[in-house]
Amino acid sequence: MRLALPLLLTALALPVAAQQAEPTLPADIFAHLAANRWAFPDVDTMRCDENPHTIAFNEERSLSWFDWYSPMTNYLGETDQQGVYDVIESDESSITMYLHDEQRRTDEGSPVVWILRLIDGGEAYCWDRTDWSPPRCTHLHIRCQPPAPIS
Secondary structure, X not given: OOOHHHHHHHHHHHHHHHOOOOOOOOOOHHXXXXXXXXXXXXXXXXXXXXXXXXXXXOOOOOEEEEEEEEEEXXXXXXXXXXXXXXXXXXXXXXXXXXXXXXXXXXXXXXXXXXXXXEEHHHOEEEEEEOOOOOOOOEEEEEEXXXXXXXX
């Protein structure tokens, strides 16, 4: 019986140990976002090879710019090529931001505040809102892979 109990406990622990670990997030979310190109994987005119975007931050990391390579249609149905946000706060996996000239409103009538959530170990990000509960992820963007070397 003494031998059976440790073997049973070991057998029960194996499925937990065999589970895949969550991918490690980049050390600096701001640097990672700024160092890559991003795109909507399922929108014909917004894929990596058609119209990706870049993300930049000022030195203080209090402002961000989302710049598309070509004009796109924004949420208002207008032609646009840049979104500018005020950074409110951040942690290792998310940045909470306010879009300049935001027209969307919470149920209480306040402008929405967005949360960029880094997912899949930094291979993608999605958007959440501070007024949504429980936290959810929408508007998936993937990291565009750099072009393959020619030689």
